[in-house]
Amino acid sequence: DAGVTQSPTHLIKTRGQQVTLRCSPKSGHDTVSWYQQALGQGPQFIFQYYEEEERQRGNFPDRFSGHQFPNYSSELNVNALLLGDSALYLCASSFAGTGLYEQYFGPGTRLTVT
Amino acid sequence: QQPVQSPQAVILREGEDAVINCSSSKALYSVHWYRQKHGEAPVFLMILLKGGEQKGHEKISASFNEKKQQSSLYLTASQLSYSGTYFCGTEHNNDMRFGAGTRLTVKP
Numbered sequence: 001d002a003g004v005t006q007s008p009t010h011l012i013k014t015r016g017q018q019v020t021l022r023c024s025p026k027s028g029h030d031t032v033s034w035y036q037q038a039l040g041q042g043p044q045f046i047f048q049y050y051e052e053e054e055r056q057r058g059n060f061p062d063r064f065s066g067h068q069f070p071n072y073s074s075e076l077n078v079n080a081l082l083l084g085d086s087a088l089y090l091c092a093s094s095f096a097g098t099g100l101y102e103q104y105f106g107p108g109t110r111l112t113v114t
Numbered sequence: 115q116q117p118v119q120s121p122q123a124v125i126l127r128e129g130e131d132a133v134i135n136c137s138s139s140k141a142l143y144s145v146h147w148y149r150q151k152h153g154e155a156p157v158f159l160m161i162l163l164k165g166g167e168q169k170g171h172e173k174i175s176a177s178f179n180e181k182k183q184q185s186s187l188y189l190t191a192s193q194l195s196y197s198g199t200y201f202c203g204t205e206h207n208n209d210m211r212f213g214a215g216t217r218l219t220v221k222p
Binding site: 004033035041042043044045048050055056058090101102103104105106107108 | 116144146148154155156157158161201205207208209210211212213214215
């Protein structure tokens with residue numbers, strides 16, 4: 001049973017550029033949430049996608065956008081990168097049917113903005 | 115508003131017990147506990163729903179006091195494998211907020 005996968009593993013970008021991160025949910029899961037985790041801190045909720053729609057959003061600017069595809073995979077896009085966007089980006093999947101929001105996290109994408 | 119965890123760090127000897135607390139200023143529907151080892155993704159431990167439910171996972175258990183908007187994670191007879199950072203998460207309307215984490219170190 002494949003778990004949550006994310007690509008790429010590491011990424012180095014220059015300030016002002018744009019980046020796209022990808023996530024494939026655990027088999028049987030239909031909901032994908034994205035988090036930003038700075039070093040030494042807890043994951044910060046960016047947004048959640050369900051049925052190809054953004055269902056909830058955290059306190060992140062519009063530079064952060066996403067998409068969910070019919071196969072439940074998801075992308076996170078960040079425009080006009082800032083140095084402060086450097087972090088580990090985690091994707092987590094869950095199954096909406098249980099109503100319990102038990103999340104399985106992927107290994108993350110380490111983004112470095114120079 | 116993210117939940118507040120205490121303590122920030124704990125150092126134990128193998129076999130000792132520990133308690134990690136999580137509190138929120140907002141009414142809680144559920145509390146989630148995760149453990150993250152260095153360089154790895156957070157791993158789900160358990161969910162507690164409002165109603166004072168208590169759950170257990172091997173020698174790790176947790177309680178949820180809805181009235182006090184608090185949850186506590188209990189680690190009994192700690193093992194070396196328990197080392198890591200523990201996060202509590204509070205969920206409301208599909209918006210999950212995590213605490214800053216409690217770093218637990220278990221030494222032989």
